[in-house]
Amino acid sequence: LVVITNFFPDQLDRYGSLETIINLVQDSLPPDAHFILNADDPLVAQFGLGKLHTLYYGVEKTPESKVESNESREICYCPDCGDELSYSLFHYGQLGLYGCLKCEYERPQPQVLATEVSSNLEGITFMIDRKEYYIPLQGYYNLYNALAALTAAKRLGYKDREIAEGLKKFVPQAGRMEGFILPEGRVTLTLVKNPTGFNQVIQTILALKEQKIRLLIGINDLGADGRDISWLQDVNFELLGEEVAWIEEIVCSGLRAEDLASRLGDAGLESKLYIEKEPQKALARIIENMGENETVFILPNYTLLFEIRELLEARKVEDKGSQEESVFIREKSKG
Incomplete structure (x- = not known):
């Protein structure tokens, strides 16, 4: 099972160009791999082209999503025709809703889609298939990390309640919000x-x-x-x-x-x-x-x-309140 979250420039003087990194990842993957891919990053989504065993995850929108962006980002090109991709919504960086105006290529439809995303000082809440999830982390990049883990867990057969409990109890790595x-x-x-x-x-x-x-x-x-x-x-x-x-x-x-x-x-x-x-x-x-x-x-x-x-x-002192919180997951009533 191969999980790919995103590609961003990082310490290029040590690791080389982003294109080099993407090519190295592509060359290292076995042909029969099962993929968990971020549909909102076109640099990642292209890994699923022609692959039978692929699950995509993504985000409908966040409170910070915009139809225009002046943020520094990678220019992404259509993997089919090579034309520059056009965006109808930016989440952050090159992540968002995109498609090619020249051919019919577009962002893959995620099987796992986060909706009704909201955040506060304590964490992020989101919905998937009428179920509510919570992560005790800030930053929408952490939402994408959670979706990657959630999608992989679903693929491996874990139940929704087990997944929700794992996300709610997650303790971040040192220095990650x-x-x-x-x-x-x-x-x-x-x-x-x-x-x-x-x-x-x-x-x-x-x-x-x-x-x-x-x-x-x-x-x-x-x-x-x-x-x-x-x-x-x-x-x-x-x-x-x-x-x-x-x-x-x-x-x-x-x-x-x-x-x-x-x-x-x-x-x-x-x-x-x-x-x-x-x-x-x-x-x-x-x-x-x-x-x-x-x-x-x-x-x-x-x-x-x-x-x-x-x-x-x-x-630091002990935060007893957070230790006493119970794990929850609730289903919205249909209709």
């Missing part, structure tokens, strides 16, 4: 490492309406991070600049803190910036200044992630 309850309040730690993922994090933060925002962003350029940080130019920090009135402070940390601050300043956020290259001191500033009912996110890249996470682990 990971929440920490500190004596001073709640903070969310999430890894940022490419423009598309960073843009989704920004969208998630801004979707938490009418709450003051406090951020710590840490960027290193060590080997595991990728030496080239020019990808920061493709992050849509201007979205934060448009909401500058809601920004309390952005602390820039890490080896490339000054470069990060320069990019944020270009986005209209200069008055909100504070540079502290030392991660421990940067985190202390965020914690000491965070106010009641603020949205606080800590956004490091790879080599800063675990250092900051250890500091948060040392300060």
Whole structure:
């Protein structure tokens, strides 16, 4: 069983071009593989062409879906005729509803389709075939990860209730929209490492309406991070600049803190910036200044992630409320 979620540029100085990665994946797959594919990413959906054993998953729309997008994304081409694909709806990046105007190729119809998607500070709720599911994660890329797992579980014969329970109880990997309850309040730690993922994090933060925002962003350029940080130019920090009135402070940390601050300043956020290259001191500033009912996110890249996470682990308190929540799945009444 082969599950393919999406393709995005990430540390190209280490891994090569996106086209190279896609070709390597294609060349590595056995001809009799059974596929679980993201229908909304045309770079992934093309893997199912001519394959008998393929299940697609997708999203009808999210609260952030748009008919037009100026977000940095891959230009995708029709796998049949080679013409550029046209979109009727963008979810994020190159994910959305698409088709070819020159021939009849279009986004495959997902057998597993998420509808009625909604999110809040705690997680995402969505419907599939009149059943409600919940994941304790933010960010619509996590919705797609959940759909991939859900579709694979269905293919392997798990029951809906078992799947819902697994999603509800899921504990995220370190730094993947990971929440920490500190004596001073709640903070969310999430890894940022490419423009598309960073843009989704920004969208998630801004979707938490009418709450003051406090951020710590840490960027290193060590080997595991990728030496080239020019990808920061493709992050849509201007979205934060448009909401500058809601920004309390952005602390820039890490080896490339000054470069990060320069990019944020270009986005209209200069008055909100504070540079502290030392991660421990940067985190202390965020914690000491965070106010009641603020949205606080800590956004490091790879080599800063675990250092900051250890500091948060040392300060966290138990979140008893989340431990006592019961697993649920309910069916909507028909009609």
